[in-house]
Amino acid sequence: MAGRAESWQTAEIPGPKKAMTITNPQIVTALIRRSKDPLLIVGAEAPKTKLGGGDLIDYAIKISEAAGIPILSSPSILGEFLNRGFKRIFSMPLVDIANRLTDPNWAGLEGRGQHDLAMFMGFRYYVCWLILSGLKHYSKNLKTISLEMHYQPHALWSFPNISKEEWEKNLDIIIKSLKEGK
Amino acid sequence: MVSEKNIRVKIDELRSSIGLLKGVELSIGKIVGEEWLEEIGPTQFPKITDLREWDLKLLQRYKPFYMPFCDLCCLCTFGKCDLTGDKRGACGINMSAQQSRIVLLACCIGAATHASHARHLLEHLIEKYGRDNPIDVGGPSVEVEAPITRLVCGIRPRTLGDLEEVLNYLEREIVRSLAATHTGQEASNLDFESKVFHVGMIDHVALEVADIAQISALGFPKADPEAPLVDIGLGVVDSTKPVIMVVGHNVPPAAAIVDYLVDNGLYGGIEVVGLCCTAHDLTRYNPKARIVGPISWQLRFIRSGVADVIIVDEQCIRTDTLLEAQKVKAPVIATSDVNCAGLPDRTKDSVEKIIEDLVLNGQPGALILDPEKAAEVAVKTALLVAPRRMKLKALPDVSDIIESAKKCRKCDDCRRACPNDLPVRDALAEALEGNLNALADLYEACIGCGRCESACPVDLPLHSFIVKAAEKRIKEEKYKVRVGRGAIQDVEIRQVGSPIVLGEIPGVVAFVGCANYPNGGTEVAKMAVEFAKRRYIVVASGCAAMSIGMYRDEEGKTPYETFPGAFDAGGIVNVGSCVSNSHIAGAAIKIANIFAKRRLRANYEEIADYILNRVGAVGVAWGAMSQKAAAIASGFWRLGVPVIVGPHGLKYRRMLLGRKDKPEDWYVYDARTGEKIYVGPAPEHLFYAAESKEEAMVMIAKLCMRPNDTTKGRAIKLSNYIDLYKRFFGTMPDDVHLFVRTLADVPLTMREEVIKVLEERGWKENIIPDPTLLPRLVRKKAGE
Numbered sequence: 001m002a003g004r005a006e007s008w009q010t011a012e013i014p015g016p017k018k019a020m021t022i023t024n025p026q027i028v029t030a031l032i033r034r035s036k037d038p039l040l041i042v043g044a045e046a047p048k049t050k051l052g053g054g055d056l057i058d059y060a061i062k063i064s065e066a067a068g069i070p071i072l073s074s075p076s077i078l079g080e081f082l083n084r085g086f087k088r089i090f091s092m093p094l095v096d097i098a099n100r101l102t103d104p105n106w107a108g109l110e111g112r113g114q115h116d117l118a119m120f121m122g123f124r125y126y127v128c129w130l131i132l133s134g135l136k137h138y139s140k141n142l143k144t145i146s147l148e149m150h151y152q153p154h155a156l157w158s159f160p161n162i163s164k165e166e167w168e169k170n171l172d173i174i175i176k177s178l179k180e181g182k
Numbered sequence: 183m184v185s186e187k188n189i190r191v192k193i194d195e196l197r198s199s200i201g202l203l204k205g206v207e208l209s210i211g212k213i214v215g216e217e218w219l220e221e222i223g224p225t226q227f228p229k230i231t232d233l234r235e236w237d238l239k240l241l242q243r244y245k246p247f248y249m250p251f252c253d254l255c256c257l258c259t260f261g262k263c264d265l266t267g268d269k270r271g272a273c274g275i276n277m278s279a280q281q282s283r284i285v286l287l288a289c290c291i292g293a294a295t296h297a298s299h300a301r302h303l304l305e306h307l308i309e310k311y312g313r314d315n316p317i318d319v320g321g322p323s324v325e326v327e328a329p330i331t332r333l334v335c336g337i338r339p340r341t342l343g344d345l346e347e348v349l350n351y352l353e354r355e356i357v358r359s360l361a362a363t364h365t366g367q368e369a370s371n372l373d374f375e376s377k378v379f380h381v382g383m384i385d386h387v388a389l390e391v392a393d394i395a396q397i398s399a400l401g402f403p404k405a406d407p408e409a410p411l412v413d414i415g416l417g418v419v420d421s422t423k424p425v426i427m428v429v430g431h432n433v434p435p436a437a438a439i440v441d442y443l444v445d446n447g448l449y450g451g452i453e454v455v456g457l458c459c460t461a462h463d464l465t466r467y468n469p470k471a472r473i474v475g476p477i478s479w480q481l482r483f484i485r486s487g488v489a490d491v492i493i494v495d496e497q498c499i500r501t502d503t504l505l506e507a508q509k510v511k512a513p514v515i516a517t518s519d520v521n522c523a524g525l526p527d528r529t530k531d532s533v534e535k536i537i538e539d540l541v542l543n544g545q546p547g548a549l550i551l552d553p554e555k556a557a558e559v560a561v562k563t564a565l566l567v568a569p570r571r572m573k574l575k576a577l578p579d580v581s582d583i584i585e586s587a588k589k590c591r592k593c594d595d596c597r598r599a600c601p602n603d604l605p606v607r608d609a610l611a612e613a614l615e616g617n618l619n620a621l622a623d624l625y626e627a628c629i630g631c632g633r634c635e636s637a638c639p640v641d642l643p644l645h646s647f648i649v650k651a652a653e654k655r656i657k658e659e660k661y662k663v664r665v666g667r668g669a670i671q672d673v674e675i676r677q678v679g680s681p682i683v684l685g686e687i688p689g690v691v692a693f694v695g696c697a698n699y700p701n702g703g704t705e706v707a708k709m710a711v712e713f714a715k716r717r718y719i720v721v722a723s724g725c726a727a728m729s730i731g732m733y734r735d736e737e738g739k740t741p742y743e744t745f746p747g748a749f750d751a752g753g754i755v756n757v758g759s760c761v762s763n764s765h766i767a768g769a770a771i772k773i774a775n776i777f778a779k780r781r782l783r784a785n786y787e788e789i790a791d792y793i794l795n796r797v798g799a800v801g802v803a804w805g806a807m808s809q810k811a812a813a814i815a816s817g818f819w820r821l822g823v824p825v826i827v828g829p830h831g832l833k834y835r836r837m838l839l840g841r842k843d844k845p846e847d848w849y850v851y852d853a854r855t856g857e858k859i860y861v862g863p864a865p866e867h868l869f870y871a872a873e874s875k876e877e878a879m880v881m882i883a884k885l886c887m888r889p890n891d892t893t894k895g896r897a898i899k900l901s902n903y904i905d906l907y908k909r910f911f912g913t914m915p916d917d918v919h920l921f922v923r924t925l926a927d928v929p930l931t932m933r934e935e936v937i938k939v940l941e942e943r944g945w946k947e948n949i950i951p952d953p954t955l956l957p958r959l960v961r962k963k964a965g966e
Contacts (some may be wrong), residue, residue, distance in 0.1 A: 010598045010637065015253020017266045044873040076876040079912025091911070093881070095832075095871055099247045099839045107843075125603055127873060130832040134249035137267055137277050145882070 007158040008125050008150035017136065019146065020160035025173040028145055030065050030120075033181060035143065036118035040064055040110060041097060044074040046122030052168045056122045059171050061086050063119075063147075066178035070099055070109050072126065077122075094123070098131045102138040106166070114141070122145040129151055147171065210311030218338040223785030226336035230358060230380050236787045237376035237820065238795075239955050243847050244819075244838040244868035246375055248281040248780065251835045255280050258365045273365050278609050282374035283363050285812065287838050290360040291377050292813025293385035295497060296761065297352045298520065300392035302496070304345055306434050306553065307399040313343030314497035319397045323671040329768040329782065330390045333413055334383060336386075336784030342399065345391045349545055355384045379712040383786070383815025386913035389814070390764035397668045400437060402466035405669040407748040407755070412465045415472040415659030421488045424568035425453040426560050427555035429480060429503070430495035431760060433463035435517040439493070440468045451566055457483065458498050459724055462947070463823040465665045468756060469796035473663060475732065476697035476725030478630035478784050482649045482656070485512060487575035493556065496520050497760075498696070498808065502632075509576040513563055514547035517556045525549040533558050542568045566647035577650045580618065580641065586647070587614040589640045596644055599637035602627050602700060606634050606644055618651040622677060626702040629805075663731030664722070666740040666758020670769040672776055673713040674749040678719065679777025683796045685895015687751045688902050689721045691885030692766045693726040695803030695811045698830050703729030706804050710754055711741050712879060716902055717751040723763050726804065727756040763814050767821060770797050787956060794822025795850065798899065800865075801825040802878065806834075815869065816886040824885045826866045826878050831871045836867035842920055850889055851950030856960040859951040861889035863922045876910035883907075884921075891951035893926035904936070919943040923950050 005021045007013060022028060032038050040063060046056035057066045057080045064071045070088045073081055078091040090109045092100075106114050118135070120128055128146065133155035135144050146152035149167035151160050159170065225232045245838050254262045255271050263271030270276050275283070288294055317339050319327050328334065328339050331348055339345050359381045363370040368377070376606040396402060403409040419425060428436040436456060443449040454471050456464040457480055461473040474483050480500045483489065483663040487510045494503055498879040504523050507514045516523045520740050528536045528548040535554060540563050550556040578586070587610045596606040604627060609620035631883055634644040649656065681687040691713045693706055706729040708809070716722045722730050730741050745754040749769065757765045774792040775782040782789065793799070801818050803811055812834055815825045819838065827834070841847055842863035849858045872878035883903040891899060900921055907915045924947050928936045939945075954960070 007600055010595070012223055013252075015266055016264050017253065025384070073872050074490050074877065075880065075907075075911050076874045079910075081913055091916070093870070093877060094873055095247065095839060098247075098249075099837070099841070100843075102247070103841075105515070124873070127829050127832060128599075130249040130251070130835070133251070133253075134247060136251055136748075137253075138248065140267070 005151050007129070007130070007153055008161055010130050012055050012126060013080070014133065014153040018153040019151065019155040021160045022157050022170075025170040026177050028147070028174045029177040029181065030181065031117060031143065031145060031157065032069070032178065037065050037108060037112055037115045038067070038069045038117035039115050040069055040071045040121070041094070042071055042073045042077065042118045042121055043094065043123030043128065044125060045077045047077055047080050049122060051164065052172070057081065057084065060121060062175045063171070063178070064088060066175045072109060094127065094131055099143055101135055104141070116141060117143045117145070120152070121143040123148065125150055129154060189708070199647045200587055205817070216478055218783070220781060220783045223338050223781055223783050223788070224394060226784035226785050228334065228786065230355070231376055233380065233786055233820070234376050235378045236790060238372065240379070240819065240868065241375055244679065244840050246278070246282065247370065247837045247839050248278055249832060250277060250281055251833060260365070269813045273691065274369070278371035279369060279374060280372040280625040281835055282378065283368070283831050285373050285376050285834070286359065286381065287363045288834075289381040289385070289813040289816050290356055290363070291809040292811070293381045293388060294356050294360070295336060295810050296385050296388040296392065296813065297349065297356060299496060299761070300388045301349050301353070301394070302518065303392050303434065304342060304395050304433060307395050308342050311342065311399045313341060315342045315392055315399050317341060317344070317398045318404065319394050319669045320671055321948050324405050324669050325671060325672050326772050328394055328671070328783070329771040329775065330386045330764055332782050333784070333786055333789055334387050334773055335447060343393055345395055348387060348391055352384050352388050356381065363831070376403065378816050379820035382813055382818070383820050385813035386764055386767050386817035389761045392761040393668065393728070393758065393764055396433060396463065397443055400433070400467055401667055402463070403667050403962050405671045406667045407746065409665040409667040409747060410469040411662040411664055411742055412469050412471070414475065414661045414663045414728060416474060416483060416486065416656045419455050419474065419488055420453050421547065421573055423451060423453045423596060424490050424564040425455060425488050426491045426564050427455050427474065427483065427489035428460045428464060428491060428493045428495070430460040430499050430518070431455045432518060433460055433495040434497040434553040435493055435495055435556045436460055436464040437467045439560055440464070440555040440821050442554070442557045442561050443595050448561060452561060458830055460495060462666050462724070462759040469665050472962070475659070476703065476728045481506065481630045484512070485576040485646055485649060487571070487573045487577070491515065491560050491569055492559055493517060493946060494521060497810070506576070508546050510574050511571050513545070513567060515556050515560055516547065516549045517551065517553060519551060522549050523547065527551070529555065532747065533562065537562050547881060547926060548733040577646050580623065580650065581614050581649050583618065583621070583650060584616060586642050587611070589642065591639060593639060595637040595639060596634035596802040599633040599664045601629060601631060601633065601698070604628060609648070610644070613647070615822050621648050621651035622655065624648050625655065626704065659732065660736070661732045662740045662742055664747050664786060665758045666727070666760055666762050668762060669765045670749045670772065672772065675772045675776045678750055679773045681751070682773060682798060683777065684891060685798060685888070685891035685899055688716065688883070688899045689798040689800060690721065690769070691729060692799065693720065693722045693804065693884055693887075694724055694766070694814065695726055695764055695799055695806040696806035696808055697725040697729060697805045698866055699729070699805040701827050704733055706730055707733030708881055709802065709804070709875055709882070711735070713882065714745045714754050719749055719751060719753055719755070719767070720745070721749070721755040721766050723757050723766065724760045730754065733736075760810060762813070767817060767823070770799050770821065770823060773797050787957065790820060790822045791954050791956050791959070794955070796888050796890040798888050798891070799823045800882050800885045802882060804828040804830065804878070805868055806831050819868050823872065824868050826881055826885070827869070827871045828878070829871060829873055837870060840868070840872065840918055841865045842866055850951060850953040850955055851960050853954045853959050853961055854952045854963055857951070859953075861951065861953060862923065864888055864921065880910060881908045887921055889951065893924060893950070896921070896923065897929045900927060901932065904932055905928070914939060919945045923948045
């Protein structure tokens with residue numbers, strides 16, 4: 001299964017337009033650098049997802065700090081960020097942020113207008129699948145990247161189905177390359 | 183007057199040889215004595231477009247957000263058509279219209295199912311009890327016996343026969359709405375959505391018809407807050423006796439079994455147990471019956487081998503029931519024409535011959551469309567089959583599991599097929615080492631679909647492994663649920679109407695729907711208990727009502743033992759089966775009618791406007807999965823009641839979301855002056871999916887806020903919202919300023935921190951209007 005670009009939940013087949021696979025994690029770094037106003041969206045499963053001696057919240061914070069971008073968390077895990085002293089955090093239910101990302105006139109998290117790149121991590125597979133579907137169809141100018149360990153076909157870019165070890169390694173490479181580029 | 187009959191004559195006054203008759207209506211085939219003096223409102227038997235304006239008002243505020251479940255349309259031979267992004271199909275349809283069209287299709291299926299159930303039930307009850315059998319759902323305690331029917335159809339049904347006219351209307355509207363989904367019909371997604379609302383409303387009438395008919399004719403509890411407690415759980419079944427299991431939603435066959443047992447002195451010698459809504463209705467008919475559990479318990483119970491005969495009626499029945507039953511040699515009796523299960527029709531055969539074939543000749547089952555005959559066959563077959571079957575199980579031994587685990591290819595196809603992404607492979611790896619705990623731990627979150635087994639390339643019976651591993655806890659599944667009480671009494675409405683509308687009872691929270699839970703049913707129970715403790719009125723129905731019962735607190739008590747069954751603050755009210763959801767909508771309607779004295783008859787828009795602006799009610803369908811659930815939710819939306827679903831609910835592919843950051847969306851008319859007043863985002867959403875139960879609980883508290891809340895009421899609601907938000911999310915909500923209209927709204931105990939937020943946000947005081955979205959309800963126009 002590892003490395004294959006097919007839906008993790010077998011029946012969740014999308015349509016003709018499917019995510020490009022991230023074969024080299026530095027693609028993510030390049031996409032972040034090229035975008036004007038990216039954000040990282042982190043879901044309710046993140047604290048339960050253990051990775052690299054910590055959890056996915058730790059990775060989200062590292063990516064945010066390395067890239068200099070805000071995080072938007074699901075409300076139920078907001079405390080996880082606050083308790084770790086992370087400041088550039090916003091919180092909104094997932095359906096609300098997705099809905100706003102389809103509105104070209106939305107002011108954005110920090111008032112600079114609509115975002116042009118949204119990255120996702122820490123969600124139930126099918127939840128992220130559906131939200132990304134909504135964005136694929138209704139957010140023309142938004143690029144989406146799934147940073148989950150399973151292939152998300154509705155994103156513009158996604159890892160293929162990879163092992164936890166590969167996932168950890170890929171995220172580490174992204175963080176490192178983002179830091180180096182600063 | 184508007185009528186469903188082609189020929190109807192209304193006579194205000196008639197002098198004849200038998201005396202003076204007033205208010206008599208003559209129609210073809212019957213005479214309707216009209217005693218209901220209430221003036222008929224503007225929308226009697228509304229057609230698709232009659233309430234379109236109201237729908238569009240709602241949809242203007244709560245805009246659809248689509249999440250296509252499939253990028254293609256494959257409904258006609260033009261297709262498949264790729265609708266990705268802004269592409270259009272060969273018929274010209276775009277993605278938004280296609281998604282709303284699919285939602286409409288789902289709701290039509292749901293409404294057709296309820297209406298068909300109502301028709302099936304009504305025909306049976308009329309045949310058995312007569313067309314003149316009176317409608318009675320609560321004696322003198324319930325004068326408004328059919329609030330939804332009165333509201334939508336503008337008639338006041340007195341007898342079972344009166345309900346036929348209602349069903350004729352429903353069937354016509356469902357057909358008409360379904361027709362709109364054909365290729366090349368409706369073009370606009372918003373008009374599809376309006377039709378979704380229409381079908382939802384139709385669905386609610388169908389629910390009501392079905393439930394008031396069965397309550398009236400079958401002697402179910404009549405609005406009884408103290409309906410008895412009954413046993414629920416796999417562990418409550420006495421497997422030393424022959425066991426008959428009934429599954430589905432249509433109770434007559436189950437009721438006939440009880441009657442047959444009683445009439446023949448067999449009662450007590452045979453266990454009659456139920457699954458899904460038939461189980462609710464079985465206990466409403468006979469509180470000594472037992473409930474196995476919600477819909478997800480089907481596979482595990484059949485495989486346990488405890489049931490000697492399985493009776494299926496209609497809806498939510500596993501379509502592989504016959505295959506599974508054959509594994510445990512339990513005959514299946516199908517009793518409904520909508521689920522013949524491929525079985526031979528034995529309705530006209532003799533009971534003896536059918537039994538002979540089932541018991542001696544190896545026939546796996548029979549279709550018997552006569553409930554009484556099906557009952558007799560079931561009982562006699564169970565008595566004969568039980569000693570032969572010896573409770574034959576389709577569950578493996580522990581040693582089989584360990585041995586089978588060696589065959590696992592570690593492909594993870596089981597996990598990839600599991601709706602809840604359960605780590606089946608990892609658990610199996612532990613089983614290989616002799617430790618079954620990890621498999622047993624999957625039981626709670628397993629929804630019993632069996633997809634893991636279907637996916638397994640080496641055909642391991644993985645669901646059976648889980649059930650076997652959890653055998654000990656299954657035997658301990660012994661809980662209590664209160665029998666479905668049916669309607670809410672008028673006197674209860676009078677008592678709580680004021681505190682609900684003024685906001686002093688912070689809300690009515692309805693836990694409804696199926697058992698497609700993301701983390702097991704305990705979450706529903708915990709939510710219900712939390713809100714009951716907070717003095718909300720908690721109501722429940724269907725599988726959710728069962729799940730609430732299948733939970734114990736620290737003292738070992740189930741929620742139904744802890745909280746009263748009255749429709750009052752702090753109560754947990756089980757109304758009954760799916761069709762009993764009508765009493766939840768009915769209660770909201772009755773608040774407008776009985777408490778606020780708003781005219782009910784064919785006056786839908788005004789009542790919905792009242793509910794949206796004043797009645798802090800929220801539906802929670804945490805495990806909703808079916809098309810019926812979609813239709814039920816749609817009925818609540820049109821009525822102005824928001825619905826929250828669990829994460830699987832996103833698969834309904836469309837949310838109805840408000841935008842609190844757009845002040846222009848949150849204006850209402852002040853009915854006193856005609857002025858347009860900003861009231862804040864209350865309620866913020868109409869259809870919303872939460873990722874976690876914590877998120878859902880905060881949203882429940884938030885969606886209970888209404889523009890009409892008094893300052894005292896709003897303070898109570900805000901206090902609950904802020905408290906839950908802080909408890910679960912660790913900080914103050916960032917939108918609290920949007921819900922404070924005057925400083926008197928601020929909860930006293932939170933004054934300092936809330937005022938700090940108000941200052942930071944540049945908050946300004948606003949007035950509290952007499953809110954309405956309907957200009958025609960303004961008593962004085964602006965500028966007058």
